[in-house]
Amino acid sequence: MKNRLMITAITLLTAMLLLAGCGGQESSNVASDESGNKTEKDSGKPKVAVVLKGLDQEYFKLAEKGAKQAFKDLGVDGTFLAATTQTETEKLINILEDLINEDPDALVVMPSTEAAIPVLERYREKDIPVILIDTDLKWDGKTTYIGTDNYTAGQEAGKFLAEKLSKGDEIAILEGVLGTDVNEQRVKGVEDVMKEKGIKITASQAADFDRVKAVTVMENILTANPNIKGIFTANDEMAIGALKAVKARNLNIPIIGIDGTSDVLESISKGEVTASVAQEPYDMAYKGVENALKVLKGETVEKSIDSSIEVITKENAGEKLEEVKSILDK
Structure with a gap:
């Protein structure tokens, strides 16, 4: 009798474990909602x-x-x-x-x-x-x-930078990831403006949109080209990296990036990075x-929808910074 009871108990326990295991497999049918809670997909x-x-x-x-x-x-x-x-x-x-x-x-x-x-x-x-x-x-x-429109963003950055320079001056460009349309269009926009204004692009090197890489690349560019008078970076992360390299040499070179992220907005407010072409x-x-x-x-939706850009300088950086912080709950 005891053996029968033991067998029955083991059978029930095994069945419960199997059911629990099957229940665990249902997690493949749930996703995280905007609050991070689990929600059934078939809603x-x-x-x-x-x-x-x-x-x-x-x-x-x-x-x-x-x-x-x-x-x-x-x-x-x-x-x-x-x-x-x-x-x-x-x-x-x-x-x-x-x-x-x-x-x-x-x-x-x-x-x-x-x-x-x-x-x-x-x-x-x-x-x-x-x-x-x-x-x-x-x-x-x-x-x-x-x-x-990344070409237009590049042009706007180029025009702003050119206003700080004179014909014949030399600039450097920190590119993002080579071969990406975002990078190529932004750089092309700057190149066309500089050609029109008679400003020479002495160096144009990739730093993969990365802040840390930008420091090293910018240091190498400044060593090889001591007459650099302006810097364009294809995003704000690289602008912060370029700034670090420039400050280490006690130089005062205008730097303009693209994105409008909080670190650069704070830097612009302090008079460090010169400007950023903010995206949305x-x-x-x-x-x-x-x-x-x-x-x-x-x-029907349009084939292309422009999300707009805005050139951010010391005059409007504070307002833009508050907007970004409110979105990020900072």
């Missing part, structure tokens, strides 16, 4: 995924905030994913390949390079609309591009989700 709401090429810089965190606020405001079953850094092209592609198996209704993506096009083409083949934000691609399959990553992501919903409702 009846439109499923919109937002994927960013990186999350290691404040710029991307602003975009994340915009996406998650849109999820909340617009009643979306939202999924947010990102590669660790924007140089991890393969990681981004892997994220997109895994995500397509979850059949989102729409995809909002901040890509890194043209290498993402083949996997994005698979979304198009499944009739999943693809909205590009921040970084445009030469791909006819996109539903729309929402972001900055929060709005890009928010409008990405907003326009994804319009497409899902059968509405």
Whole structure:
């Protein structure tokens, strides 16, 4: 009798453990909402995924905030994913390949390079609309591009820098990730302005949009080219790196970047970095989700939507800084 009771108890315990194990496997059908809570995927709401090429810089965190606020405001079953850094092209592609198996209704993506096009083409083949934000691609399959005209941003930066210089002066450019459309267009914008103004670009080297790399690259440029009179950096992270190299030599060289992130805004307020061409990553992501919903409702959206830029100087840096801090809850 005792043996029978023991066998029965063991059988019941085994069954309970198996059921618990099966319950644990259901986690693949949940996602994090804008508050970080677990929510069932089959909510009846439109499923919109937002994927960013990186999350290691404040710029991307602003975009994340915009996406998650849109999820909340617009009643979306939202999924947010990102590669660790924007140089991890393969990681981004892997994220997109895994995500397509979850059949989102729409995809909002901040890509890194043209290498993402083949996997994005698979979304198009499944009739999943693809909205590009921040970084445009030469791909006819996109539903729309929402972001900055990066050539214009480069031009605006170049014009501002040229005003601080004289014909015949020499400048240096810190480029981002070579081969990316964002970098190439910004640099081209500056190059065209400098050619028109008769200002020589003595050095143009890549620092991968990275602050630490920018310090080393800028130090090497200043050593080889002691007559540099101005610096353009293709993003604000590199502007901070360039500033460190310039300050170490007790030099006073105008520096202008692109993005409008808080570190640079604080630096501009202190009279260090000269200016930044501010972008609107929060709005890009928010409008990405907003326009994804319009497409899902059968509405027509423009093929390109400009998210606007603004040149930030010491005069308006404080106001812009408060705006950025409020978004980031700083």
